[in-house]
Amino acid sequence: MNFREADNIARQITQKWLTLLKSHVKQSSDVRVRSFLHQLEKNGSIAFKHDDQRLMDRALDCIPLQRLYEEAENELNEQDREGSLEDAVIRRLLYWFKNEFFSWVNNAPCDYCRSEQTQSIGHTQPNSDDMKYGAHVVELYMCSSCNNTTRFPRYNDPGKLLETRRGRCGEWANCFTLCCRAVGAEARIVYDTTDHVWTEVYSDFEKRWVHCDSCEEAWDKPLLYSVGWNKQLSYCTAFSAVEAVDVTKRYTRNWPEVLKRRNRVREIELNLFLHTLTEERQKNLSSEQKDALNERRVQELKELEETSKRAIIKKDEMIGRHSVLKGSLAWRTKRGETGTTAIAQTENWMATLDITALKLSRLFIRRDVEVRLLGDSSILTTEGVADATENQMIRLTKAVPDQRGAAFCKHPIPLNDGLEALEVEFKFRITDQNGLPAFNGADGFAFVIQGQSEDALGSGGCELGYGGIQYSLAIEFDTYQSSDRCADPSGNHISIHARNPPLGNSAHHDYSLGHTSRIPSLQNGSWMKALVRLIVNGTIEVGLAENSDDKFIQVLKVTGHNFLDYLLPKEKAWVGFSASTGGLSQAHDIIFTSIKEYRP
Structure with missing residues (x-):
C-alpha cells in the first residue's frame, strides 16, 4: 500500500466518523x-x-x-x-x-466645516445607499463649531472602503x-x-x-x-x-x-x-x-x-494598543485594550485628590511658568496658535543623535511649611525629524523634581538627562529598551526612580520604585496629557489622557514611598523635565499645564 492509498483510506474513515458524529x-x-x-x-x-x-x-x-x-x-x-x-x-x-x-476614526470629523471637535449623539437609520455597502449601523456626530450633524456609516464593503x-x-x-x-x-x-x-x-x-x-x-x-x-x-x-x-x-x-x-x-x-x-x-x-x-x-x-x-x-x-491615533485612551480603556491589568478590569479614572484637610496654597498655570533651559533644550511656539505665552512649548531635544536637555521651573517649591501634596499636569509629544511618530527612536524623557540646583543636568543616553542628579525623584517616559546599561523592562514604559540622599539618581532598573509597560505607545507623534501626583502619605500616581480628554486614566500607582524622603534635607526643589537621545534620536516636546501645591 503506497502513501496515497493509505491517505485515501484515512480520509474515508475520517469522513465516516464525521458523518456518524453529526448524526449523534x-x-x-x-x-x-x-x-x-x-x-x-x-x-x-x-x-x-x-x-x-x-x-x-x-x-x-x-x-x-x-x-x-x-x-x-x-x-x-x-x-x-x-x-x-x-x-x-x-x-x-x-x-x-x-x-x-x-485613517482611524474616533469621532467622525464634521462634513461641513471639517472640524474634528465633534461629539457622538447616537445613531440613525441607514438609508438604501448605506445598506448597499453593508452599513447596518450609522453613527451621528454633532459639531461643536458649527452645530451641524454628520453621519458616519460603518461600511462593511471592502470596495467602498477603498473609497472612504x-x-x-x-x-x-x-x-x-x-x-x-x-x-x-x-x-x-x-x-x-x-x-x-x-x-x-x-x-x-x-x-x-x-x-x-x-x-x-x-x-x-x-x-x-x-x-x-x-x-x-x-x-x-x-x-x-x-x-x-x-x-x-x-x-x-x-x-x-x-x-x-x-x-x-x-x-x-x-x-x-x-x-x-x-x-x-x-x-x-x-x-x-x-x-x-x-x-x-x-x-x-x-x-x-x-x-x-x-x-x-x-x-x-507586551505593549498596549500601539497608537493613540487608533482611538481615544478612554475608548481603549473601556474595551480593556491598553494592557494595564487594573484598567482592563474597570474604567480606572484617577480620583480627585482628597483635600478635606488641605488647601491649594499655590497654583502655576501655563503663563506663570518661567523655565530655565539647560543643555540642548529650547523654546518653540506650538503650530497655529497666535498666543505663544499661552502655549509655550519646550523642546527638550531635537531629533538629532547625542542630545541632552532639561528645563526646570524657575520658581522652586518650598519643602517646609507642611507641604502635603503636589500635582503637576503637562502635555508631551515625541516625534521623528519629520514630525511623525518616532517608533524607532530613542531614548525618552523624564518628569523630575530635584533639590540639587536650578541648573542640574544629568547624564544622557539611557539615563534620560536625570541620571546622577542628587536629591531627586524622576518618572521616566522611556521609549528604548537599554538592556545592557539600564536593564530596562521594555522599549515603552513608565518607571519611577529615586535613591536615598545624597546618592545621585539612576535610570538603572534596580532603582525603580515601580513601573508599567502596559501603556499606549509614547512615540505615537501626537500630543498626550499626563498628570503626576506626589503625596506625603507615600503615594505616587501617574495618569495619561488623550489631548481632548478631560479625565486621566491611572496607569501607575506606587505606595510606601514619600517623595520628600528623596529631597530632604534640602529646603526647596525644582520641578521640570529632562530628556536625551543616543545613537537613535527623536524630538521630545513638553507643555506645562499646571503645578499645584497643597498644604494644611
Whole structure:
C-alpha cells in the first residue's frame, strides 16, 4: 500500500466518523447558541468579497506595488538574512496601508466645516445607499463649531472602503485583507468576539499562517492581544473563501483558562459547524485542491496545539494598543485594550485628590511658568496658535543623535511649611525629524523634581538627562529598551526612580520604585496629557489622557514611598523635565499645564 492509498483510506474513515458524529450531535435549540453561530457565519461571508477579482483589481490600482517590492528587496538586503520577498512585501504593505492609505476614526470629523471637535449623539437609520455597502449601523456626530450633524456609516464593503479609506478595526481589517489578496497573498480575516478584527496571511516561506494587524502595523505578534492588551479572548475565527477555522489557540498561551470562558456553544458543535462551513466553501474545488488544503489544515492543527503552550513572549507583544491615533485612551480603556491589568478590569479614572484637610496654597498655570533651559533644550511656539505665552512649548531635544536637555521651573517649591501634596499636569509629544511618530527612536524623557540646583543636568543616553542628579525623584517616559546599561523592562514604559540622599539618581532598573509597560505607545507623534501626583502619605500616581480628554486614566500607582524622603534635607526643589537621545534620536516636546501645591 503506497502513501496515497493509505491517505485515501484515512480520509474515508475520517469522513465516516464525521458523518456518524453529526448524526449523534444534535444541533442546539438554544436561541442564544443559534444566534452566536449565525453571527459567525454572517461575519465570515465577507471573505467572498476578498476573492472578488473586480474588487482586487480596484485595490491593485490603489497600491504602489512596484515601490513596495523595491522597499521589500531593500529590507531583505539591509537585514542580510534569509527571508521571503513575498512576506517582506506584506510588511511594506502594512506600513503603506497604516501610514499613507487608511485613517482611524474616533469621532467622525464634521462634513461641513471639517472640524474634528465633534461629539457622538447616537445613531440613525441607514438609508438604501448605506445598506448597499453593508452599513447596518450609522453613527451621528454633532459639531461643536458649527452645530451641524454628520453621519458616519460603518461600511462593511471592502470596495467602498477603498473609497472612504477610514474607519475602525473592522473597516481596517476588511480593506487590508482585500489588499493582501490583491497583491497575490493568501489571506483571511479573523473575527474576535471581544470586538477586534485582523488579518492572517499564509507564508509559503514559513509554511504557516502569520498574524497581521493593519491597525497596529503588527506582523507575527499573535500574543499582542492577550498579553499586551490584556484582552480576555474566547473565540477567534478565521474566514477565507475556502475555509472557516477556529484559530483561538494561536492567540493565547493559557488555553485551559480560555476554555473556561468559551461558554457560548459546545466545543464539538462549534467544530462541526465550522467543518460544515468549510465543506460548503470547498464544494466546487478539485480533489487535488481539497487534498492540499486538508494537508495544510492538519499541519496548522499541530501548530496551534504547540503555540498555545508557548512560554516565550516577544517584547513588542507586551505593549498596549500601539497608537493613540487608533482611538481615544478612554475608548481603549473601556474595551480593556491598553494592557494595564487594573484598567482592563474597570474604567480606572484617577480620583480627585482628597483635600478635606488641605488647601491649594499655590497654583502655576501655563503663563506663570518661567523655565530655565539647560543643555540642548529650547523654546518653540506650538503650530497655529497666535498666543505663544499661552502655549509655550519646550523642546527638550531635537531629533538629532547625542542630545541632552532639561528645563526646570524657575520658581522652586518650598519643602517646609507642611507641604502635603503636589500635582503637576503637562502635555508631551515625541516625534521623528519629520514630525511623525518616532517608533524607532530613542531614548525618552523624564518628569523630575530635584533639590540639587536650578541648573542640574544629568547624564544622557539611557539615563534620560536625570541620571546622577542628587536629591531627586524622576518618572521616566522611556521609549528604548537599554538592556545592557539600564536593564530596562521594555522599549515603552513608565518607571519611577529615586535613591536615598545624597546618592545621585539612576535610570538603572534596580532603582525603580515601580513601573508599567502596559501603556499606549509614547512615540505615537501626537500630543498626550499626563498628570503626576506626589503625596506625603507615600503615594505616587501617574495618569495619561488623550489631548481632548478631560479625565486621566491611572496607569501607575506606587505606595510606601514619600517623595520628600528623596529631597530632604534640602529646603526647596525644582520641578521640570529632562530628556536625551543616543545613537537613535527623536524630538521630545513638553507643555506645562499646571503645578499645584497643597498644604494644611
